[in-house]
Amino acid sequence: MLDLNILFPSVLNGITTGAVYALIALGLTLIYGVLHIINFAHGAALMVALYGVYMLKEKLGIDPYMALPIMVPAMFVLGYALQRGVINRASHGKDENILLVTLGVSIVLENLALLFFKSDTRSIETAYTLTTVEIGPAFIALPKLVSFAGALVVSVVMLLIVQKTDLGRAIRAVSKEKQGARLMGIDVDHVYAMCFGLGLASLGAAACFLMPAYYVNPQVGNGFVLVAFTIVVLGGMGSFAGALLGGLLIGVVESLGGLILGESLGQVGIFVIFIAVLMLRPQGFFGAKA
Amino acid sequence: MTTRRHFMGQSAVAASALAFPLVGGAQPKPIKVGVLHPVTGALAYSGQQCRMGALMAIEDINKAGGIKSLGGAKIEAMLGDAQSSPQAGTAEIEKMNEAGVSAVVGAFASAICLATTQAAAKYNLPHVVDVGVADQIVERGLKNTFRFGPGYKKCAEVAVASLHALNTAAGKPARTVMIVHEESLFGTGTANLLAKELPGYGYEVKEIIKHANPTRDFNNIALRIKQVNPDILIPANYYNEYALLVRTLQQQKITPKAIYSVLGGAASSYKFVKEFPEAANGIIDCNHWFNPKDKRSAELKKRVEAQGQFFSYEVFMTYTAMMLLADAIERAKSPDRAAIIDALASSKFQNHIMPYGPTQFVNGQNMGAQPLMTQVHKGDIKVIVPRDYREIEPIFPLKA
Numbered sequence: 001m002l003d004l005n006i007l008f009p010s011v012l013n014g015i016t017t018g019a020v021y022a023l024i025a026l027g028l029t030l031i032y033g034v035l036h037i038i039n040f041a042h043g044a045a046l047m048v049a050l051y052g053v054y055m056l057k058e059k060l061g062i063d064p065y066m067a068l069p070i071m072v073p074a075m076f077v078l079g080y081a082l083q084r085g086v087i088n089r090a091s092h093g094k095d096e097n098i099l100l101v102t103l104g105v106s107i108v109l110e111n112l113a114l115l116f117f118k119s120d121t122r123s124i125e126t127a128y129t130l131t132t133v134e135i136g137p138a139f140i141a142l143p144k145l146v147s148f149a150g151a152l153v154v155s156v157v158m159l160l161i162v163q164k165t166d167l168g169r170a171i172r173a174v175s176k177e178k179q180g181a182r183l184m185g186i187d188v189d190h191v192y193a194m195c196f197g198l199g200l201a202s203l204g205a206a207a208c209f210l211m212p213a214y215y216v217n218p219q220v221g222n223g224f225v226l227v228a229f230t231i232v233v234l235g236g237m238g239s240f241a242g243a244l245l246g247g248l249l250i251g252v253v254e255s256l257g258g259l260i261l262g263e264s265l266g267q268v269g270i271f272v273i274f275i276a277v278l279m280l281r282p283q284g285f286f287g288a289k290a
Numbered sequence: 291m292t293t294r295r296h297f298m299g300q301s302a303v304a305a306s307a308l309a310f311p312l313v314g315g316a317q318p319k320p321i322k323v324g325v326l327h328p329v330t331g332a333l334a335y336s337g338q339q340c341r342m343g344a345l346m347a348i349e350d351i352n353k354a355g356g357i358k359s360l361g362g363a364k365i366e367a368m369l370g371d372a373q374s375s376p377q378a379g380t381a382e383i384e385k386m387n388e389a390g391v392s393a394v395v396g397a398f399a400s401a402i403c404l405a406t407t408q409a410a411a412k413y414n415l416p417h418v419v420d421v422g423v424a425d426q427i428v429e430r431g432l433k434n435t436f437r438f439g440p441g442y443k444k445c446a447e448v449a450v451a452s453l454h455a456l457n458t459a460a461g462k463p464a465r466t467v468m469i470v471h472e473e474s475l476f477g478t479g480t481a482n483l484l485a486k487e488l489p490g491y492g493y494e495v496k497e498i499i500k501h502a503n504p505t506r507d508f509n510n511i512a513l514r515i516k517q518v519n520p521d522i523l524i525p526a527n528y529y530n531e532y533a534l535l536v537r538t539l540q541q542q543k544i545t546p547k548a549i550y551s552v553l554g555g556a557a558s559s560y561k562f563v564k565e566f567p568e569a570a571n572g573i574i575d576c577n578h579w580f581n582p583k584d585k586r587s588a589e590l591k592k593r594v595e596a597q598g599q600f601f602s603y604e605v606f607m608t609y610t611a612m613m614l615l616a617d618a619i620e621r622a623k624s625p626d627r628a629a630i631i632d633a634l635a636s637s638k639f640q641n642h643i644m645p646y647g648p649t650q651f652v653n654g655q656n657m658g659a660q661p662l663m664t665q666v667h668k669g670d671i672k673v674i675v676p677r678d679y680r681e682i683e684p685i686f687p688l689k690a
Contacts, residue, residue: 217530
């Protein structure tokens with residue numbers, strides 16, 4: 001029953017879907033893996049970014065891809081301000097407080113969206129929404145190919161920032177030894193906020209890539225955030241390469257699982273892998289041993 | 291634009307409305323009616339559309355002089371939020387009962403209606419079901435429960451019979467069917483009914499695919515459809531998944547002879563037609579629909595659109611449910627619950643915008659209710675079956 005003409009498109013489709021998951025997981029792995037902040041507001045932030053892209057297109061006629069230079073800095077600023085102005089202040093440095101504060105932020109954001117946009121689903125129509133590219137027996141939607149390329153670029157950029165810049169060195173220092181970093185003259189609060197900003201900036205990029213082929217409503221983030229957490233654990237906390245690979249793997253597993261087990265069971269594979277990784281290699285593919 | 295005169299006028303109206311009860315004294319007591327919908331949570335969009343329909347009906351009833359047999363008593367809405375869950379719906383019924391409402395109109399989703407009608411039955415509180423298509427709602431012998439619209443068994447029967455009529459008229463080009471449905475009560479129930487009904491008319495159901503809510507990607511399902519290559523594709527799912535499915539089909543260049551939805555699809559959603567004009571073109575639905583030949587439906591549509599909203603089925607279904615209740619209260623000549631239940635049970639309500647036969651309630655179900663078959667044509671939605679309400683000739687099959 002499963003001939004190559006079906007299997008091949010399904011794998012390709014999984015890879016391109018996985019690239020979007022990876023993009024969302026990239027921001028989360030930075031915040032969760034490096035700063036050990038469990039950011040429950042990640043899904044809500046994605047939703048905000050998607051509404052941003054939607055509004056830019058609907059009100060100002062800006063193409064989603066052209067919105068990248070607006071959305072990425074805007075989300076960065078939002079992230080920086082959220083961490084510095086709300087999360088940091090309200091949590092008093094306690095991890096369990098951070099968890100609750102981010103949960104609170106997500107509830108506030110979702111309900112604000114509900115207030116301003118109502119709960120109806122919105123999507124945008126672009127000239128290329130329905131354009132497909134033929135690869136062998138498969139038709140792949142152009143927006144999905146673009147987001148695949150985008151995910152690669154964003155992860156390389158993130159990797160460069162963390163590996164090559166002073167900010168990256170500071171982030172790594174803070175993640176390893178907060179107190180020591182502070183004694184070396186690093187402004188820890190600033191680094192935390194920069195990190196949070198970068199995490200949300202990658203969501204800004206994800207939203208620009210996602211919107212042409214997807215939709216937005218106030219609850220849209222929830223569907224992605226659980227998968228993103230899985231990817232972060234799978235790839236190894238704080239590892240960008242791990243997030244990318246994990247994202248692609250999860251995409252393929254979901255796609256093939258859906259094809260073979262039936263669509264509503266497709267996601268079972270994701271969580272079987274998740275549990276297996278936690279049992280056999282709890283540090284993830286690329287994570288350092290604890 | 292607000293001019294000074296306009297403002298003065300409005301102020302005068304407002305002032306007299308405020309002053310009247312003090313001066314008049316004899317103003318009849320308003321009749322409290324519960325308006326209960328899931329206006330937050332997953333079903334919030336539909337719930338809000340329902341609420342809008344109910345409030346527009348109340349506005350119209352009151353503007354036309356209220357309940358005349360009760361000295362022009364106004365209807366007063368007590369709004370409730372079922373929060374997209376049966377438990378929250380039940381809690382709201384308790385509150386409404388305490389507040390002394392005469393009746394309840396609601397509560398959109400089948401699962402919520404099942405709970406709220408039962409809760410209301412404890413207090414002999416009349417409950418008009420506005421949408422709630424599951425047939426169990428009216429099959430439990432609850433004396434307080436009335437549904438004006440059709441249930442899903444009726445819809446599935448009409449859907450298959452209409453499809454067969456269409457196919458026969460076109461020389462029977464279609465023989466195989468594939469059903470794609472969401473996994474909750476609505477999608478599964480509809481899919482089962484259709485799968486049972488279709489073989490009787492000589493159609494082969496090739497495959498039934500179930501998917502979760504939300505499903506983020508429909509490429510796999512599209513690939514299955516491509517492989518099975520059915521003549522007719524029947525989706526039974528909610529808006530988001532439906533939109534993704536239809537768009538993915540277009541991307542994968544899959545064009546069945548017809549895409550035919552029962553209870554929900556592009557051809558009963560002005561929103562979808564506006565957002566995806568190209569993908570929507572030619573799609574056929576069997577769903578709740580208004581009588582296109584009744585001028586009042588066009589007027590109501592205009593009013594809804596003037597508020598920047600879509601004239602969705604939730605709006606006119608709840609609008610009509612409220613009108614049915616007002617008609618019953620008028621004949622009951624009393625805000626008393628038992629009297630209203632009697633009046634509903636014997637209702638012959640005909641002053642409405644729905645394309646139904648004579649109103650007659652049997653065990654709380656209106657036997658005259660029926661869905662219509664509609665098709666997307668040139669960016670608009672037109673009725674194609676039955677003939678009495680037909681606006682355009684059907685285009686079937688979509689491709690030879």
